[in-house]
Amino acid sequence: MAEFTPDKERIAATIDNYKRVKAQVAEAAIKAGRSENDVRLMCVTKTVEPAYINPVLDLGADLIGENRVQEYLAKREALHLDGVERHLIGHLQTNKVRQIVGEVDMIESVDSLKLATEIAKQSAKRDIVSDVLVEVNVGKEESKSGIYIDGLEELLYQISELENIRVRGLMTIPPICDENEVRQYFAVLRQAFADIRSKKIEHIDMQILSMGMSGDYEAAVLEGSNIVRVGSAIFGARKYF
Numbered sequence: 001m002a003e004f005t006p007d008k009e010r011i012a013a014t015i016d017n018y019k020r021v022k023a024q025v026a027e028a029a030i031k032a033g034r035s036e037n038d039v040r041l042m043c044v045t046k047t048v049e050p051a052y053i054n055p056v057l058d059l060g061a062d063l064i065g066e067n068r069v070q071e072y073l074a075k076r077e078a079l080h081l082d083g084v085e086r087h088l089i090g091h092l093q094t095n096k097v098r099q100i101v102g103e104v105d106m107i108e109s110v111d112s113l114k115l116a117t118e119i120a121k122q123s124a125k126r127d128i129v130s131d132v133l134v135e136v137n138v139g140k141e142e143s144k145s146g147i148y149i150d151g152l153e154e155l156l157y158q159i160s161e162l163e164n165i166r167v168r169g170l171m172t173i174p175p176i177c178d179e180n181e182v183r184q185y186f187a188v189l190r191q192a193f194a195d196i197r198s199k200k201i202e203h204i205d206m207q208i209l210s211m212g213m214s215g216d217y218e219a220a221v222l223e224g225s226n227i228v229r230v231g232s233a234i235f236g237a238r239k240y241f
Contacts, residue, residue: 006051010236017234018043018056021217025228028221039221042087044213044231046071050078052235057084065089065108065229069096073103089171089210089229091145094118102126108133108171108210111146116159123164131168133210134159136192138185139175146172149192156196160203169193169208174216182216186223193224 026036045053046067053064057080064079066072067090076086086104094115100107101122110116110132123130134155137146147155152170159167170193174185189211197206212220214233221228 004049004051006049011052011055014052014235015055015059017236018059018061021230021233024218025221028218032222032224034221038226040227042089042210042227042229043234044089044229045235046090046231048231048235050075054078054080056234057081063087063227065231066104067091069100073099076103098122098125101130102128106131106133106168109135109145110159110167111135111137113155113158116155116162116165120162120165128164130165132165133169133171133208134167136170136172136189138172138189141175144173149188152192153196156201156204160201162203165203167204167206169206169210170196171208171210173213174211176215179216179219183219183223186211186220186225190224 022041025039025041029036029039040063042063042065043056043061044065062083063085065087069088072088087106087108088100088104089108092107092109092115097118101119107119107130110119111134119130119132134152135146136152137144137148140148156167159165170189172189174182190209193206193209196204208227209225210227210229211223211225212228214230217228217230
């Protein structure tokens, strides 16, 4: 196998992209009447080699998101992860739960009682409490995972009865649409977030609203997101092998 040689131009572009996106997120927060520190920028590292991730981490990026269990576990030893929070943001199969529980700081893609129960079970084995977000399918798209919003509250009450798992908030991936439409989807989830928070459900600690990706993160911030998940706008188009 040929030795991997990082592309210096891509590294430079990645650094510039990160600085630009971080500034735009801060600007959107201020525009929304919030502090720039109210919104965290997650660097989504799916299919990105450590040689391109580490320069961003060295600049101060403190939150990364990976989509696949195997990919994260394979490359984490090569990453500069001191002081960096790690989230799993992709769809998680129940048979992969035991591999990832305790290896990341948060699982953002809980969309069923079955998955939550398995996370709780594997967390109990490790004597830890796993922080998770519940993924909401705001557009009711059959091609996407996530609980529909009309079933959200029931699922949260069910999860609240489990031990060793704590819901910290909500996550969504809206349909591809124009800015006005996408803001409406974000607003729906923001309202659900606020409604659930007001109910003070046990073990449901509504602190995180993870909305917005490379194409719509500014709109998400304007609608209340406090984590935006940005990959291609920082690292460039994904390369699949």
